[in-house]
Amino acid sequence: MIVIAPPNTSPPATPTPSRREINKTATRQAIIDASLALLRTEGLEAVTADRVAEAAGVSRRTFFNYFSTLESALNGPTEAFVEHVLQIFETQPRELPIMAAAVNALNGLADRSLLAPVAELVAAAHASPQLDRLQLEAWNDCAARLVDAITGRLPGADPLTVSVFANSLIGAGRAAFEYWIQTADGDLSDASLTRLQDHLTTALAQLRDGFPTLNVSAAPATTREA
Amino acid sequence: MIVIAPPNTSPPATPTPSRREINKTATRQAIIDASLALLRTEGLEAVTADRVAEAAGVSRRTFFNYFSTLESALNGPTEAFVEHVLQIFETQPRELPIMAAAVNALNGLADRSLLAPVAELVAAAHASPQLDRLQLEAWNDCAARLVDAITGRLPGADPLTVSVFANSLIGAGRAAFEYWIQTADGDLSDASLTRLQDHLTTALAQLRDGFPTLNVSAAPATTREA
DNA sequence: ACGATCATTACACTACGTGCAAGTTTGCAC
DNA sequence: GTGCAAACTTGCACGTAGTGTAATGATCGT
Numbered sequence: 001m002i003v004i005a006p007p008n009t010s011p012p013a014t015p016t017p018s019r020r021e022i023n024k025t026a027t028r029q030a031i032i033d034a035s036l037a038l039l040r041t042e043g044l045e046a047v048t049a050d051r052v053a054e055a056a057g058v059s060r061r062t063f064f065n066y067f068s069t070l071e072s073a074l075n076g077p078t079e080a081f082v083e084h085v086l087q088i089f090e091t092q093p094r095e096l097p098i099m100a101a102a103v104n105a106l107n108g109l110a111d112r113s114l115l116a117p118v119a120e121l122v123a124a125a126h127a128s129p130q131l132d133r134l135q136l137e138a139w140n141d142c143a144a145r146l147v148d149a150i151t152g153r154l155p156g157a158d159p160l161t162v163s164v165f166a167n168s169l170i171g172a173g174r175a176a177f178e179y180w181i182q183t184a185d186g187d188l189s190d191a192s193l194t195r196l197q198d199h200l201t202t203a204l205a206q207l208r209d210g211f212p213t214l215n216v217s218a219a220p221a222t223t224r225e226a
Numbered sequence: 227m228i229v230i231a232p233p234n235t236s237p238p239a240t241p242t243p244s245r246r247e248i249n250k251t252a253t254r255q256a257i258i259d260a261s262l263a264l265l266r267t268e269g270l271e272a273v274t275a276d277r278v279a280e281a282a283g284v285s286r287r288t289f290f291n292y293f294s295t296l297e298s299a300l301n302g303p304t305e306a307f308v309e310h311v312l313q314i315f316e317t318q319p320r321e322l323p324i325m326a327a328a329v330n331a332l333n334g335l336a337d338r339s340l341l342a343p344v345a346e347l348v349a350a351a352h353a354s355p356q357l358d359r360l361q362l363e364a365w366n367d368c369a370a371r372l373v374d375a376i377t378g379r380l381p382g383a384d385p386l387t388v389s390v391f392a393n394s395l396i397g398a399g400r401a402a403f404e405y406w407i408q409t410a411d412g413d414l415s416d417a418s419l420t421r422l423q424d425h426l427t428t429a430l431a432q433l434r435d436g437f438p439t440l441n442v443s444a445a446p447a448t449t450r451e452a
Numbered sequence: 453a454c455g456a457t458c459a460t461t462a463c464a465c466t467a468c469g470t471g472c473a474a475g476t477t478t479g480c481a482c
Numbered sequence: 483g484t485g486c487a488a489a490c491t492t493g494c495a496c497g498t499a500g501t502g503t504a505a506t507g508a509t510c511g512t
Contacts, residue, residue, distance in 0.1 A: 018478080018479075019478060020479080020489070020490075023477090023478090023490085027460090027490095027491095032389075038344055039458085043462085048467065049467075049468065049469085050467085058491085058492095059343060059491065059492050059493075060492090060493090061491075061492060061493070061494090062490085062491055062492070064468085064470075065490080065491075067468095068469075069468090070467095070468070070469090074373070076252065097441045098437065098441055099437070100434075133362075133363060136359075136363065136366055137359060137362060143397070150440070155441060157440055158439065159405060159440065160401070160402070160428065160429070160435060161432055161439055162400065162440070163401035163404055163405050164397075164398045164401040164428075164429045164432050164437075165432065165437045165440055166400040166401070167397035167398060167400050167404075168395070168398045168401070168433055169394070169397070170397055171369070171393035171394040171395070171396055171397030171400075172390045172393060172394045172397075173389075174393050174397075175389035175390040175392070175393040175394070176386070176390065177387070178389060178393075179385060179389050193475090199386060203386070203390045203481090206387055206390050206391070207394055208434075208436060209436075210325075210434060210435075210436065211325070211387060211391045213383065213387055214324045214380060214383055214388070214391055215323045242508080244510075245508090245510085246457095246458070246508090246509060247508080249459080249508090249509090250459080253460095273498085274497090274498065274499085275498075275499065276498080285459085285460065285462075286461090286462095287462075287463090288459080288461070289461055290499085290501075291460080294500080294501095295499085296498095385473060395465080450491060454511105454512090455510105455511095455512095456509100456510080456512105457508100457509080457511100458508085458509075458510090459505105459506100459507080459509090460505105460506080460507070460508085461504105461505085462499100462502100462503105462504095462505085462506095463502105463504095463507090464502090465500105465501085465502085465503105466499100466500090466501085467498100467499085467503105468497105468498080468499075468506100469497095469498090470496085470497090471494105471495090472491085472493105472494090472496105472499100473492105473493095474491105475490105475492070475493095475499100476489100476490075476491065476492085477488105477489080477490070477491085478487100478488085478490085479486100479487085479488075479489090480484090480485100480487085480488100481484100481486090482484085482485085482486105482488105
C-alpha cells in the first residue's frame with residue numbers, strides 16, 4: 001500500500017502521531033471501510049479476506065496482521081459505539097443510582113451517527129448466522145468493559161454483584177436490539193432508530209423495576225405475591 | 227462405520243426406534259463422547275475434525291453431517307442441561323411468580339450429573355477463546371428457548387418484556403458461571419459445584435431485587451434515591 | 453429377496469488463519 | 483543526505499474448517 005504523505009495541513013490533536021501511526025490507523029480504517037462497503041454492496045458471502053484486502057489496497061496477509069479474524073474487522077462501528085456509551089457512563093456523577101447512570105449513558109445516543117451503523121450491522125446479522133456470532137462476541141466484550149467501568153465507579157462492590165448487573169444489563173440491551181430487529185426489519189430511518197432507543201430505555205427500566213407484568217398476567221387462579 | 231446390531235435386550239422407551247434411529251443416535255453420542263474425551267486428554271488443539279471423526283470411528287464428512295460446526299459437537303452436555311432446566315421451569319405452577327419459577331428450575335439441579343459436565347466445559351472455555359465463542363452461542367440458544375418457554379407460560383405477555391427478562395436472566399446466569407470460574411479455577415469438586423449453584427441462585431435473587439448494593443456504596447455525599 | 457430410501461464415504465474445492473523469510477518503509481543518528 | 487535498525491508489508495506454504503457431489507453401503511417396506 002502506498003500512502004502519499006499529507007503535509008502538516010492540519011495540526012494533529014494527539015501530540016506526536018508519527019508517520020507510522022498515521023499509516024497504521026489509515027490502513028486500519030481502510031480495512032474497516034472496505035469490509036463494510038463490501039457487506040453493503042455484495043452481501044456477506046462477498047466478504048472474504050481476499051476481497052476485503054483487495055478493496056482496502058492491502059495484501060491478504062496484512063489484513064490478518066490488523067484483524068485476527070475476518071469478522072472482527074466488522075466490529076469497528078460497534079467498538080466506537082460501546083466506547084462512547086461507556087465514556088458517558090464514566091462521567092456520570094458518582095452519587096447517582098447506577099441504573100440512572102446507565103440510562104443517562106444510553107440517552108447520550110441522541111447522536112445517531114454512532115447508533116446507526118451499529119443498527120445496520122445488527123440488521124445484517126439478523127439475516128446471517130455468521131454475523132450473529134460476531135455480534136455475540138461484541139456484546140460479550142461490552143459486558144466485560146462494563147464490569148471494568150462499574151468497578152472503577154464502585155471500587156468496593158461485590159464482584160459477583162457487579163458481574164451480574166453488567167451481564168443482565170447487556171442482556172437487556174441485546175433483547176431491545178433483537179426486538180427492534182424483528183419488528184422494524186431493515187428500516188434504518190430516523191423514526192425507526194428512535195424506536196430502537198425507546199426499546200433500550202424501556203429494557204433498562206424493566207430491569208430496574210423487576211418484571212411485575214410477567215407475573216400471573218393471564219392466570220385465572222389465586223394471585224399470590226411471594 | 228460398522229454398527230453391530232445389539233438385539234432387543236432392552237425394550238426401548240420410545241415406541242419404534244428403528245435401526246436407523248438407533249444407529250444415528252449412537253453415532254451422534256459417539257462423536258460427542260470422542261470430542262469430549264479428546265478435549266480432556268489432549269487439550270483443545272487436538273480437537274480437530276479429523277481426530278474427532280477418527281476417534282468416533284466415523285469419516286470426517288460424516289462428522290459434519292451430524293454437526294455443522296466442530297464446536298457444536300462439544301455442546302451436547304450443555305444442551306442436555308438446558309433441556310432439563312427448561313423442563314422443570316415449564317412444569318412450575320402457573321400462578322407462581324415467574325422469578326420464583328426460575329429459581330425453582332435452577333434448584334432442580336441437585337443432580338450434579340448434568341451440571342458437572344457443563345461446569346467442566348465452562349472451565350475449559352475459560353482457558354481458550356475458541357471454546358469461549360462456543361459457549362456464547364450456547365447461552366444465546368438458551369435465551370431463545372427461554373423466551374419460548376415464557377411465552378408458552380404467559381401467552382399474553384409483551385414480547386419485548388419477555389425478551390428482556392429472558393436475556394437479562396441468562397446474562398445473570400452467565401455472570402454466575404463466570405465468577406465461579408474465576409474464583410474456583412479448575413476445581414470441579416462437589417463443594418465447588420455447590421458454590422456454583424449458590425452463585426446462580428444469588429444472581430437470580432439480585433436480578434429480582436434490583437441491585438441496591440450498587441448504589442452510592444462508597445459515596446461520601448448525598449444519598450438520593452431516584 | 454428386491455427395489456426404494458437413507459446414511460456413509462471419498463474426493464475435490466473454497467476459504468480461514470498462521471508461521472516464516474524475504475522485501476519495503478519509517479525513524480534516528482550522524 | 484547516508485546508513486543502519488526497527489517496524490511494517492508481502493508472498494508463500496501449510497494445516498484445518500466446512501461444503502458440494504457422486505458413488506457405495508446399510509436399512510426399510512413389501
